[in-house]
Amino acid sequence: MSKKKGKPIVAVVGRPNVGKSTLFNALAGEMISIVKDTPGITRDRIYADVTWLDKKFTLIDTGGIEPDTKDIILSQMREQAQIAIDTADVILFMTDVKQGLTDADMKVADMLRRSHKPVLLVVNKVDDFNKFMADTYEFYGLGIGDPIPISSANRLGIGDMLEKVVEYFPEDDTEEEEDDISRVAIVGKPNVGKSSLINRLLGENRLIVSDIAGTTRDAVDTTIKYNGKEYVFIDTAGLRRKSKIKEELEKYMIVRTVSAVERADVVVLLIDAAEGVTEQDAKIAGIAHERGKGFIIAVNKWDLIEKDNKTVNEFSAKIRSTLSFMPYAEILFISAETGQRIGKLYEVIDAVRENHAMRVQTGVLNEIMAEATAMQQPPSDKGKRLKLYYITQVSVKPPTFVIFVNDKELMHFSYTRYIENQIRDTFGFKGTPLRFIIRERKEDK
Numbered sequence: 238m239s240k241k242k243g244k245p246i247v248a249v250v251g252r253p254n255v256g257k258s259t260l261f262n263a264l265a266g267e268m269i270s271i272v273k274d275t276p277g278i279t280r281d282r283i284y285a286d287v288t289w290l291d292k293k294f295t296l297i298d299t300g301g302i303e304p305d306t307k308d309i310i311l312s313q314m315r316e317q318a319q320i321a322i323d324t325a326d327v328i329l330f331m332t333d334v335k336q337g338l339t340d341a342d343m344k345v346a347d348m349l350r351r352s353h354k355p356v357l358l359v360v361n362k363v364d365d366f367n368k369f370m371a372d373t374y375e376f377y378g379l380g381i382g383d384p385i386p387i388s389s390a391n392r393l394g395i396g397d398m399l400e401k402v403v404e405y406f407p408e409d410d411t412e413e414e415e416d417d418i419s420r421v422a423i424v425g426k427p428n429v430g431k432s433s434l435i436n437r438l439l440g441e442n443r444l445i446v447s448d449i450a451g452t453t454r455d456a457v458d459t460t461i462k463y464n465g466k467e468y469v470f471i472d473t474a475g476l477r478r479k480s481k482i483k484e485e486l487e488k489y490m491i492v493r494t495v496s497a498v499e500r501a502d503v504v505v506l507l508i509d510a511a512e513g514v515t516e517q518d519a520k521i522a523g524i525a526h527e528r529g530k531g532f533i534i535a536v537n538k539w540d541l542i543e544k545d546n547k548t549v550n551e552f553s554a555k556i557r558s559t560l561s562f563m564p565y566a567e568i569l570f571i572s573a574e575t576g577q578r579i580g581k582l583y584e585v586i587d588a589v590r591e592n593h594a595m596r597v598q599t600g601v602l603n604e605i606m607a608e609a610t611a612m613q614q615p616p617s618d619k620g621k622r623l624k625l626y627y628i629t630q631v632s633v634k635p636p637t638f639v640i641f642v643n644d645k646e647l648m649h650f651s652y653t654r655y656i657e658n659q660i661r662d663t664f665g666f667k668g669t670p671l672r673f674i675i676r677e678r679k680e681d682k
Contacts, residue, residue: 243499244286245294245406248321248492250349251331252310252341256361260331260389261285261298284495292403295499297325297492311341318345320489322352324496327405329398330381331359334372338379346379355405359398360384364391418460419590422471422501424494424525426517429509430537433573435459435472440576463583473497494521502634503531503589503668505582510538510570513552514559526563529635531593531669533567533585534560540572565661567668589668595636597664599629602638609659616649623647626678628656637672648675 249257265285284297299317321328330349332342349356360376363369363386376384385401387394423431438461459470473493498504504525508518525532534556542548553568560566567585571578606628615623624643631639640656642648653673660671 243496243501245326246297246324246496246499247287247294247327247329247402248297248299248325249329249331250299250314250318250321250345252314252333252336252339255331255333255336256389257298257331260329260359260361260387260395261296263389263392263395264296283491289399289403292406294326294402294406295495297321297495299492311344314341314345315348318348320492322349322354324492325354326407327402328352328354328356329359329402330356331361332376332379332384333362334360334369334386335362337372338375342379346381350381356381357398357401358382358384360386361389363394364388366393418467418469419503419586420469420471420501421586422473422494422497422504422530423507424473424497424504424521425507426509426515426521427490429507429512430573431472431507434507434535434537434571435470437573437576437579438463438470438582466587468583468586471497471501490517491520491524494524498525498528498530501530502593503533503586505533505535505586507535507537508556510536510542510552514556519559522560522563522566526670529670529672531589531635532563532565533569533582533589533668535582536568536570537573539570540575540577563670565666565668565670585668592666593635593669594633595664595666595669596633597630597636597660601663602628602630602660605659605663606640606656609656613655616647616652618647621647623652625656631674635670635672636666637674639674639676641676641678643678645675645677 249260251257264287283299284295287294287296299320318328328349330346332338346358358376358379358381360373363373366386370386373384373386385394385398387398389395423434425431439459459472461468461470473490506518506522506525508514522532522534536552536556549570552570556566556568557564567589569578569582569585571582573579606625610625615625617623621644626641626643628638628640631637638660640648640653653675657671657673660666
């Protein structure tokens, strides 16, 4: 049935101080294209998009273990390993040649081995292959295959490691045969009503095509037919974990959200009408924005709010100001409990999905750009004026445009935003981010 789409996810698990974040930064610094941090979102770098050769994947650090006592380290490592097993396509189990093999390593290796997920055993801090090679052999004792020696601080062996990682990625089947199915991730904080929403969507459409157990134990992809169209809802509910530590739960939620968003075309962020938009909601929204997904904000439990004729506008304005980095987001007020505007939700999903995959002809784009530059002159600096030569759309999901200019430095963010607004005025593109790539072209003599 519907195959998992989206970039493969690679998770890093290991004890404190084995060098997970050094590896993360080594990859993040050199081989990763990190979208500049979205304004309005502070986040720990728990995930990053890596491009290696022509393979793209999302690297997740399940870290955050505070070394207190041996027992806490072990229980938290188990928790991390479980997150990795639940969400990752490939797991990097990181150990430290200088600390040697520990009891905690043995126990976590045992869990990973039973998961039947591809696990690569990485032995870090092998700064000198001749000197430490003998010490890496003891890690064969873990029984999860050949140890891969690396030094993340000195960038040694990382290429060999990545080569083994990408061997486990599924073959790119670029068949678009199932492209008429909408994949929708329902995301949001715990207890905002994600499960009730899914149940309501099911209740109104008795025809459940199938329940495909997702990659995680508790996330289920639900396929629903509505008005003759198929929708796969990717649910991130099921965060009923007895997590002692709030940060761990939040980190788990973010990791789960990344993996759900990765597989969707359209993301529905469910927020609680009584609570309004929280910082956690902004973090979740940022994940969808950075990954260029279609985006809808559904304000749930709207039936419980005392209303006057200004309520909707005031509430929308608050959302817009907190999520100012995504002015394109569609906002809908619903109630999963009463079924209010659930039919409308399908309509908006369809519209956003269409916009997300919309192509605009080059001729039309250049007309819009010519008009825009005539209305508002491009900026200049030290007597040199920005010239925009040509614009063309290069891809969809999200719609991505290349603008050729005489000098990249002169193309300020604000002018790009201005061009974007002109395009949106003509085509709407509601619910989808637009990406712009600025290329320099030397002036024709």
